[in-house]
Amino acid sequence: MSKPDQIKHVAVLGAGTIGASWTALFLARGLSVAVQDPNPAAEAYVRRYVADAWPTLHRLGMAADAAPDRWTFHASPVAAVDRAEFVQENAPERLEIKRALYAEIDAALPPRAILASSSSGLMMSDLQPGVASASRMAIGHPFNPPHLIPLVEVVGGKDTAPATVDWCLDFYRHIGKRPIHIRKEAPGHLANRLQAALWREAINAVVTGLASVEDVDTAISAGPGLRWAAMGPHMTFHLGGGEGGMTHMLAQFRPAFEAWWRTMGTPELTDAVCLQLIEGVAAEARGRDMATLVRDRDAVLLPLLELVSKPGSRT
Numbered sequence: 001m002s003k004p005d006q007i008k009h010v011a012v013l014g015a016g017t018i019g020a021s022w023t024a025l026f027l028a029r030g031l032s033v034a035v036q037d038p039n040p041a042a043e044a045y046v047r048r049y050v051a052d053a054w055p056t057l058h059r060l061g062m063a064a065d066a067a068p069d070r071w072t073f074h075a076s077p078v079a080a081v082d083r084a085e086f087v088q089e090n091a092p093e094r095l096e097i098k099r100a101l102y103a104e105i106d107a108a109l110p111p112r113a114i115l116a117s118s119s120s121g122l123m124m125s126d127l128q129p130g131v132a133s134a135s136r137m138a139i140g141h142p143f144n145p146p147h148l149i150p151l152v153e154v155v156g157g158k159d160t161a162p163a164t165v166d167w168c169l170d171f172y173r174h175i176g177k178r179p180i181h182i183r184k185e186a187p188g189h190l191a192n193r194l195q196a197a198l199w200r201e202a203i204n205a206v207v208t209g210l211a212s213v214e215d216v217d218t219a220i221s222a223g224p225g226l227r228w229a230a231m232g233p234h235m236t237f238h239l240g241g242g243e244g245g246m247t248h249m250l251a252q253f254r255p256a257f258e259a260w261w262r263t264m265g266t267p268e269l270t271d272a273v274c275l276q277l278i279e280g281v282a283a284e285a286r287g288r289d290m291a292t293l294v295r296d297r298d299a300v301l302l303p304l305l306e307l308v309s310k311p312g313s314r315t
């Protein structure tokens, strides 16, 4: 393995939403990138994506000494991984597609290269069987868009060498991410499981008539969501306990939380429920198209990222 802070050339396999965003980040961090996708249209997509992301990356203090055109496009994954010191794999979230891809590149992967998969929920142990370079493969799960959101979840599989996990954590830290080590494999890793738990109750609230889709969203974005950008749910509740911290918080609210948990349900995503959610967000959007919604989100997200990426910030 090369030292994480000496990496100069990486490969990105699969150049859709996530692969294009990783490409922009790697370029902004001064790396050269070999991008691969079987769809020839992906080349133009990546070019557009990088051009759109570049001013934002500048604004966040990246890209100053970097060039947005230090990348090549390949249809063949074997050609893309040639000379790569690190590979970020972003092929579709289907076990059989990723397995076939790994079988194809296995012999071509340079002997010191590390591969991380962006998979949102597949387990590396299910991707490793029969792969000779399996010890150098781990999950490196980002949040959309990876060029902006700091979190990366690193998870090893059964055949992943512990040194691979450490290497990935160091590499992601080196390029400015906030990686965390997930110590066991679980479907959805960690952060998506947390999102799924919250969304389950958010949908349940709509289905049982507790509140509208829009009001459920406001309940998070104007309430606990603001605090969660500063600190996570445990620390937030430590502060909720006042001077007594978590000890007092638990003494006071333990029976209440246990009682609330007992009343929570798991909604079924029937066609009718899906329609309720689709109509709910349409009403909440009030005619704003997707590009406008993205702009509205980024108008809040970018200053927030500037704030939390200041040296000394814990977030």
Ligand SMILES: NC(=O)c1ccc[n+]([C@@H]2O[C@H](COP(=O)([O-])OP(=O)(O)OC[C@H]3O[C@@H](n4cnc5c(N)ncnc54)[C@H](O)[C@@H]3O)[C@@H](O)[C@H]2O)c1
Residues within 6 Å of the ligand: 013, 014, 015, 016, 017, 018, 019, 036, 037, 038, 039, 042, 077, 089, 090, 091, 092, 093, 094, 097, 101, 118, 119, 120, 121, 141, 142, 143, 144
């Ligand atoms: N979209 C998200 O919010 C998100 C967030 C984090 C992680 N991920 C993960 O990232 C990965 C990619 O997701 P996405 O949202 O970018 O999907 P996407 O559909 O936008 O892009 C997938 C790309 O892979 C290409 N592709 C198809 N077959 C391929 C193959 N055999 N080899 C290489 N590339 C191939 C497609 O042409 C497409 O460009 C998935 O594993 C997903 O779980 C997605």
